[in-house]
Amino acid sequence: MKILVCVKRVPLTGGRIVLTGDEQAIETKHLGFTISPHEECGVEEAVRLVEQHGGESVVLTLGPADAAEQLRDALAMGIDRALHLETDGEEWDPEATAGAILEAIQADEAASGPFDLICFGNESADSGGYQVGLRCAHALGRPCATGIKGVSVDGGVVRAEQERGGGRDIYELPLPAVVTVLEGLNLPRYPSVPGRMRAGRKPLDVSIPTRPPSRLQRSRLVVPEGQSKQAEVLGRGAEAAPAVVELLRRIGVAR
Amino acid sequence: MNLVVLEHVDGAPTEVSMQALTLAQGLGGATHALLIGPGAREAAATVPVAVAHVAEHEALDAFAPDAWAAIVCEVSDRIGATAVVAPGTEHATDALARAAARLGEPLAANCVAVTPGNPLALTRVRWGGSLLEEALLHAGQALLTVAPHTVFAASPGSPGATEPFTPELSDADLVVTVRDRVAPAAAGVSLPDAKVVITGGRGVGSAEGFGPVEELASLLGGAVGCSRAVTMAGWRPHTDQVGQTGSKIAPELYIACGVSGATQHIAGCKGAKRILAVNTDPEAPIMSVADYAVIGDLHEVLPAISAELRRTAS
Numbered sequence: 144m145k146i147l148v149c150v151k152r153v154p155l156t157g158g159r160i161v162l163t164g165d166e167q168a169i170e171t172k173h174l175g176f177t178i179s180p181h182e183e184c185g186v187e188e189a190v191r192l193v194e195q196h197g198g199e200s201v202v203l204t205l206g207p208a209d210a211a212e213q214l215r216d217a218l219a220m221g222i223d224r225a226l227h228l229e230t231d232g233e234e235w236d237p238e239a240t241a242g243a244i245l246e247a248i249q250a251d252e253a254a255s256g257p258f259d260l261i262c263f264g265n266e267s268a269d270s271g272g273y274q275v276g277l278r279c280a281h282a283l284g285r286p287c288a289t290g291i292k293g294v295s296v297d298g299g300v301v302r303a304e305q306e307r308g309g310g311r312d313i314y315e316l317p318l319p320a321v322v323t324v325l326e327g328l329n330l331p332r333y334p335s336v337p338g339r340m341r342a343g344r345k346p347l348d349v350s351i352p353t354r355p356p357s358r359l360q361r362s363r364l365v366v367p368e369g370q371s372k373q374a375e376v377l378g379r380g381a382e383a384a385p386a387v388v389e390l391l392r393r394i395g396v397a398r
Numbered sequence: 399m400n401l402v403v404l405e406h407v408d409g410a411p412t413e414v415s416m417q418a419l420t421l422a423q424g425l426g427g428a429t430h431a432l433l434i435g436p437g438a439r440e441a442a443a444t445v446p447v448a449v450a451h452v453a454e455h456e457a458l459d460a461f462a463p464d465a466w467a468a469i470v471c472e473v474s475d476r477i478g479a480t481a482v483v484a485p486g487t488e489h490a491t492d493a494l495a496r497a498a499a500r501l502g503e504p505l506a507a508n509c510v511a512v513t514p515g516n517p518l519a520l521t522r523v524r525w526g527g528s529l530l531e532e533a534l535l536h537a538g539q540a541l542l543t544v545a546p547h548t549v550f551a552a553s554p555g556s557p558g559a560t561e562p563f564t565p566e567l568s569d570a571d572l573v574v575t576v577r578d579r580v581a582p583a584a585a586g587v588s589l590p591d592a593k594v595v596i597t598g599g600r601g602v603g604s605a606e607g608f609g610p611v612e613e614l615a616s617l618l619g620g621a622v623g624c625s626r627a628v629t630m631a632g633w634r635p636h637t638d639q640v641g642q643t644g645s646k647i648a649p650e651l652y653i654a655c656g657v658s659g660a661t662q663h664i665a666g667c668k669g670a671k672r673i674l675a676v677n678t679d680p681e682a683p684i685m686s687v688a689d690y691a692v693i694g695d696l697h698e699v700l701p702a703i704s705a706e707l708r709r710t711a712s
Contacts (some may be wrong), residue, residue: 156661158683160529169529180626180643238504266507268642268662270531271524273507273543274495281499286573289463289492305488309582312461314574326643327636330629358504358536360517365530374675374685380694381702387674387692388706394672396594396651397618397707 144198144296145255148189148262149244149276150182150217152210153269166363168234169269178213180326181264187331188294188324189262190221196296198259199223203247205240207232211347218342219334225347226251234270236357241278243352248279257319260301265290265323272359280321287321288314292328400429401474403466403484403494404450406441414485416551418544419447422483423552425540426514432473434458434466439562446555449477452562461489462575467496469565474501479539481518486543498541506535508545523548526642526665547669587621589638594620595649597640597667598628601656601677601696605633610700611655617707623647623667625657641666655696659684676700 154174161170178186189200202217204210205228214225228243235243252258261283263276280287293304293311296318303314303322316322334342377386391397402422404415411419411433422429431450433442435458442450453469470493474482482497484490486508498505506522510530513519517534523545524531535542582588589595596618598611608622615622624634626641640647641663648669655676657663664687667673675688676696685691692699 156525156528158659158661159686160525160661236504269525271507271526272505273491274498274505277492277495278499281496286464288574290488304580307488309588311580312576313578313580315577316574327629327639330632330636356536359506360534360536362519362532362534364524365521365532367527367530372686372688374688374691376680376691376693377674378692378694380692381698383692383694383699384702384706387690387699387703388710390674390690391618391651391707394651396620398711 144192144196144259145257146189146192146198146200146260146262147203147248147258148182148185148200148217148222149203150186150213151179151264151267151269152176152204152206152213153179153267160366162364162366166365167361168364176209176212178216179264179268181266181268181324183331184326184328185262185264185324186217186220186222187329191329192260192294192296193223194221201226201251201258203244204228205235205243205352206230214347215342216334218345218347219338220332221338224345227347227349228352229349230352230354233354234361235354236359237270237272237274238278238358239355241275241282242355244275245279245282246352247350248283259318260296261285261319261321263321263323265325276321276323283321285319285321286316287323288316289323291322291324294322294324294328399427399477399479400425400481400483401432401470401477401479402429402447403432403470403482403490404441404445405485405487405490406433406437409437409440411441411445412485413551414487414544414546416554417546417549418483418485419445420552421509421512421542421544421549422481424514425481425512427480430477430479432470434469439560442560444554444557446557448558450558450560452560453565454562455565455567457567457572460576462572463489463492463496464574465565465567465571466493467500468567468571470494470497471500472565474539481540481542483542483544486545491543494541494543501539501541503537503539503541504535505541505543506533507543509542510545510548512542525661526646527668528661528665587619589621589623589640589645590647592621593650594618594653595623595640595647595670596620596653596655597623597625597657598655598696599625599657600627602628602633607697608634610697610704614653614700614704617704625663654684654688655700657684658682659687
């Protein structure tokens with residue numbers, strides 16, 4: 144199998160979001176970065192599928208030069224090679240992102256054969272557009288299932304499981320196919336030290352796409368109000384128990 | 399002309415669908431509705447719009463997102479819709495994103511407010527609700543989903559005409575469809591339905607450390623939740639996770655124990671009616687969203703609460 148997983152570099156926001164002075168971005172000076180959570184599970188799944196079925200796994204990101212860090216993380220987890228669509232750090236809207244990824248997919252497929260499975264996150268943790276994977280699938284004319292928390296491949300078909308109402312809905316897509324996945328699909332591995340060593344020697348191809356004008360054009364970002372409550376302290380340590388139980392009874396959650 | 403896609407259960411439009419309708423009506427002009435699948439006709443008869451289009455087709459008994467997208471495109475073309483609005487649920491978002499791809503139009507997901515005009519001005523949520531974005535949508539047709547529970551549904555008016563039709567679907571529209579279903583495992587109180595949720599974070603320290611959390615949950619008939627740090631450490635399954643990438647819940651009472659309160663976590667629990675934080679750190683970010691707090695080690699505080707509940711039970 145040849146599998147592609149698309150990932151996005153996002154900041155680890157911690158307890159409070161602070162914006163830059165121009166209100167165009169999150170202030171990330173003091174923040175670390177990570178692969179967006181859903182996509183990290185996509186990376187793990189791609190590695191597992193290739194371990195199981197053989198073949199090649201590829202990771203792709205559209206993002207600034209620093210996003211090479213997330214590609215190396217994916218390579219350290221076991222992905223075979225990486226494609227970096229390098230931007231100047233300016234945010235791309237979902238349509239533009241899908242367009243650039245589509246071109247990269249088509250170029251890679253022309254050079255080294257079609258991907259059997261392409262995996263996206265259902266939505267990115269930061270901008271939450273819910274559409275890049277579906278746009279690529281549509282342009283490629285391939286079936287796509289979204290919000291997937293279970294993936295298995297057998298006999299040219301991917302079985303994709305979507306959590307719904309406590310149970311699971313099952314989709315069966317003929318390969319080649321696209322899935323957009325959710326965290327909970329698996330528990331991603333931590334890269335091992337030898338994995339990190341190997342990652343440094345794996346191929347990482349950089350290309351620089353041109354950004355079209357945004358049709359979903361950000362004006363500014365706003366931190367919503369109502370995140371500065373003053374909690375009523377019921378007590379300290381075990382001595383707080385009677386006050387807590389009084390509260391539980393008063394609001395009707397304990398008898 | 400606006401078209402709003404309404405989901406329905408048991409012959410009635412869902413609450414979040416009525417919220418989407420309210421936002422669509424704020425765009426001005428006439429609004430038509432589209433309802434799809436079994437039970438749609440019954441639900442359509444209650445919807446306060448000029449015309450409710452009802453797509454009926456034997457292939458629509460199971461959810462088929464490409465078929466939904468084809469139907470959205472067919473109806474929006476027929477009525478000349480300038481805006482298509484849907485609730486920001488899994489199925490409707492999926493269908494609208496597919497429609498956007500077919501139409502070659504942008505899609506703004508999870509809007510909370512719109513101002514009519516060209517370009518359309520909108521506010522949408524990012525980071526699972528921890529951040530808002532104000533944006534302009536430059537589109538021939540504006541495609542929008544509405545973030546659930548951010549818009550108050552207007553009180554219903556009198557219903558208009560219902561127009562059932564059989565959509566034109568190709569074989570390709572029916573490749574992606576629900577083929578099978580795995581029933582829910584019979585468990586205790588489920589996280590989304592629980593009146594009380596007691597969540598343990600990194601401060602619990604280990605999988606075994608959840609003993610006191612489980613004990614209190616059991617006494618209160620509540621459910622156990624956990625933070626993302628706990629899931630990533632392998633202490634609890636992801637199905638217990640509350641947060642932006644886990645369950646988003648709205649219990650009567652949310653008890654967060656040893657949870658620092660990262661934005662990722664708050665996105666999942668801020669719908670709670672009341673939040674009680676149990677934490678050794680009075681400065682933890684969770685305190686700024688909590689109504690009540692106990693400062694202390696959850697391994698001392700929780701057993702004391704359970705003991706007090708037992709002692710005073712009558």
